[in-house]
Amino acid sequence: MWVCNATAALPPDCDLRQLARIEALVLLCSVVLALLVFLGSSRRYSSSAMVRFILWGAFAVSYPLAAYTIGLMQSTPMHHELFLVWSCFFLFVLASSDTITAYSLADVKSPGIILLNRGLQVIYVTVLLQYYSNVLSAKLKLFVFGVWLVSLGKIALSALSYRQALQSDGLQRDNQLIADYMINQTESSHGGAEEPDTNTNTNPNPNPMLGYNYIVRGEEMDITVTEAPDYIKKIKTNKDDKKDKLVTVERVWQCEGRLLQRSKSRRDLCLSFALFKLLRRRCGNFPLAESGLAKTRNLVLNRLLGQGSTRAFQVIEVELGFLYDLFYTRYPFVCHAVTTTLPHLAMCAIMVTVGVLTLLSPALRHYHPTHHRSIMLYDINLDVVLTMAIIVLVIVLEAYQFVAVLFSDWQKVKVLCRYVLWPSSLQNNPFIEVLLGVLCYCGSGKYWTRKMRQYSIIRHAILGHPVKDWLSGVTRGWLDNLMFNNGKTRSVKLSGDLQDALASALKKSGGVLSDGCASLKGHKFEQMLSLGKACKHATCAHTILIWHIATYICDVKTRARASRAAAGDQQRRHREIALSLSGYCAYLVSSAPELLPDHQYTTQTIAEAVLLDLRLCLHGCTSNEAAVLKLQDTAKLAIRTPSTSAPDSIHVLGVRLAEDLMKIGEAKRWEVLADFWAELMLFVTPADNAMAHVEHLTMGGELITHLWALLTHAGIVQRPSHATQPQSV
Numbered sequence: 001m002w003v004c005n006a007t008a009a010l011p012p013d014c015d016l017r018q019l020a021r022i023e024a025l026v027l028l029c030s031v032v033l034a035l036l037v038f039l040g041s042s043r044r045y046s047s048s049a050m051v052r053f054i055l056w057g058a059f060a061v062s063y064p065l066a067a068y069t070i071g072l073m074q075s076t077p078m079h080h081e082l083f084l085v086w087s088c089f090f091l092f093v094l095a096s097s098d099t100i101t102a103y104s105l106a107d108v109k110s111p112g113i114i115l116l117n118r119g120l121q122v123i124y125v126t127v128l129l130q131y132y133s134n135v136l137s138a139k140l141k142l143f144v145f146g147v148w149l150v151s152l153g154k155i156a157l158s159a160l161s162y163r164q165a166l167q168s169d170g171l172q173r174d175n176q177l178i179a180d181y182m183i184n185q186t187e188s189s190h191g192g193a194e195e196p197d198t199n200t201n202t203n204p205n206p207n208p209m210l211g212y213n214y215i216v217r218g219e220e221m222d223i224t225v226t227e228a229p230d231y232i233k234k235i236k237t238n239k240d241d242k243k244d245k246l247v248t249v250e251r252v253w254q255c256e257g258r259l260l261q262r263s264k265s266r267r268d269l270c271l272s273f274a275l276f277k278l279l280r281r282r283c284g285n286f287p288l289a290e291s292g293l294a295k296t297r298n299l300v301l302n303r304l305l306g307q308g309s310t311r312a313f314q315v316i317e318v319e320l321g322f323l324y325d326l327f328y329t330r331y332p333f334v335c336h337a338v339t340t341t342l343p344h345l346a347m348c349a350i351m352v353t354v355g356v357l358t359l360l361s362p363a364l365r366h367y368h369p370t371h372h373r374s375i376m377l378y379d380i381n382l383d384v385v386l387t388m389a390i391i392v393l394v395i396v397l398e399a400y401q402f403v404a405v406l407f408s409d410w411q412k413v414k415v416l417c418r419y420v421l422w423p424s425s426l427q428n429n430p431f432i433e434v435l436l437g438v439l440c441y442c443g444s445g446k447y448w449t450r451k452m453r454q455y456s457i458i459r460h461a462i463l464g465h466p467v468k469d470w471l472s473g474v475t476r477g478w479l480d481n482l483m484f485n486n487g488k489t490r491s492v493k494l495s496g497d498l499q500d501a502l503a504s505a506l507k508k509s510g511g512v513l514s515d516g517c518a519s520l521k522g523h524k525f526e527q528m529l530s531l532g533k534a535c536k537h538a539t540c541a542h543t544i545l546i547w548h549i550a551t552y553i554c555d556v557k558t559r560a561r562a563s564r565a566a567a568g569d570q571q572r573r574h575r576e577i578a579l580s581l582s583g584y585c586a587y588l589v590s591s592a593p594e595l596l597p598d599h600q601y602t603t604q605t606i607a608e609a610v611l612l613d614l615r616l617c618l619h620g621c622t623s624n625e626a627a628v629l630k631l632q633d634t635a636k637l638a639i640r641t642p643s644t645s646a647p648d649s650i651h652v653l654g655v656r657l658a659e660d661l662m663k664i665g666e667a668k669r670w671e672v673l674a675d676f677w678a679e680l681m682l683f684v685t686p687a688d689n690a691m692a693h694v695e696h697l698t699m700g701g702e703l704i705t706h707l708w709a710l711l712t713h714a715g716i717v718q719r720p721s722h723a724t725q726p727q728s729v
Helices: 003-008 016-039 049-075 082-095 111-132 138-167 172-191 249-253 264-284 294-304 310-328 342-360 381-404 409-421 425-429 430-441 458-459 468-474 477-482 496-509 516-520 524-532 540-562 569-591 600-617 624-640 652-660 664-684 691-701 702-714
Strands: 215-217 224-227 232-235 451-454 490-493
Touching: 003 516, 003 624, 016 049, 016 082, 016 381, 016 691, 049 082, 049 111, 049 451, 082 111, 082 381, 111 172, 138 342, 172 232, 172 264, 215 249, 215 264, 215 409, 232 264, 249 264, 249 409, 249 600, 264 310, 264 409, 264 691, 264 702, 294 310, 294 496, 294 702, 310 409, 310 496, 310 691, 310 702, 342 381, 381 496, 409 430, 425 430, 458 540, 458 569, 458 600, 458 624, 496 516, 496 569, 496 664, 496 702, 540 569, 540 624, 540 652, 540 664, 569 600, 569 664, 600 624, 624 652, 664 702, 691 702
Parallel strands: none
Antiparallel strands: 224 232, 451 490
């Protein structure tokens, strides 16, 4: 409104209204680019749909909006010198957004489109620069050309990064190199003595990572050879050669420098990076040769989980942070092992310097237009104010990205590997060690939400009203698909007790997962012999929904008896674990079926059918207690009239299971349910759906993704069939 008021009283021969439109677009472009830089990495630790929508909109309109604005600058009849300043600074910001280079996997698969857009922006600005070169003052022209040249340098570095991605076809070459290396390591392990299956607590070996030659850095720089008859690439290494540039996990733990010996977190950072290189093979369907080794299982069960679950989950969190950066940011190329980070940091420093000099230059502070009039408001030149605001924004953005790159996990790993490789110059220099310690001390922020989304299919079924129920019957599949996520009402934090329960279930399994029956047998209740049938179903969706309904009914009946106040701490913990995992597994069935091992369409079809059946069954129910009573009546009717009812429907089976569970004492019942859900959560995790997990990294992350990575490093990449599971019932 203030722009319109400022231009309404001006002579009509000056097209200041068009200038106001351009300045409004320039301001909008500034906001969009700032959102891309500041919110680019927030997707990995935010599950907010609003944040994703804002980033999607900013990523989609950034290039078209900038192109339209620059085109409008060129087409206007007025010769505005500051147009060049605005367009050159926009070009630089567009070329230097490191925190987000792709919004989805579709963008990752077509990086050529992004390079084309940036090339077109260069052409637009170059034409505009030539068009206005005669009207610029000498000092202002110097600053504008400086920004333009620095922008070209940033775009050249960006193009080199994308070129590396295109040449390796999504890093397939690097994945192949790691896969061949692990095949060679596996053959060497079979050729020698296998590591004993012992716990680290009783293992006298001072180096717990002895024998774990997982590559951290150096495979890009070492010489590889291809030999007959298998023609697998082999990296020439020599552990006794101090000039060997290959840094492995074992070598990091052997490093005697104080920087690594005094900090487990720095060594674990290198471990996370090595595990990330192993995990990314699953994105390219490369073989996991080490999955059959005993030491692979021991790494997770004894090394990482030997002293609790906290360390294991922290290592996996950082690892998945690397995986997110690989697909959606430019950090992997900025901090590449072969290239140096200095050109990128130098570009940022030069740009900040040029921005500050431009901001302080008299040519800008005392700017007076010569070929046009400016928009004035209370004797303030709004053109100059907008220009200064844009320059300040660019300085802040570049300083932010400079710090982000300098203290990123990628740069830390690069520095720590050099610390291992250069002991004489780095490990014996106190000043260097303090400097590197400060560099590695600063954290990289949050890696994911550490929350579990919750869904209740029964609450979703009773949340309706007569109109919605009628529409559900008429449109059946369409309306339910549209409103299916209405039952996902909340999220709960991932507690330490829940992490410990999952870790305990994994250690008890010994690497052989069970569908829940093993936990039932472990409690040795005769009543539980009938519960084993509830674990044997055709799909995971059947088992999850049956037990989810049974857990919900047990919770409603427990609250109805008003016994929660008298429950002990252990019982409350078991109840929270069971309810959290039950709600999360139901959420996976309803909203993220692609993360489960069965086909996505099969899981979705089952979930929608069960929801419709529950809506018909619970018609008229307005409370949880009324819904439970109605479900019990339906189950009794199904037993009496098996010919007309559906005795094997999921909600009926869930009611029968709840009746069996209610025969157990309350404290023991929640202990049984907590152990069962922890075991089932692990059982439904292994699957060949790596890219689905990568896609969900942009939505705040998922617990099942962390378990999927953890099980992969334990050598558990497939679920056992019912025939190969331990006999439990």
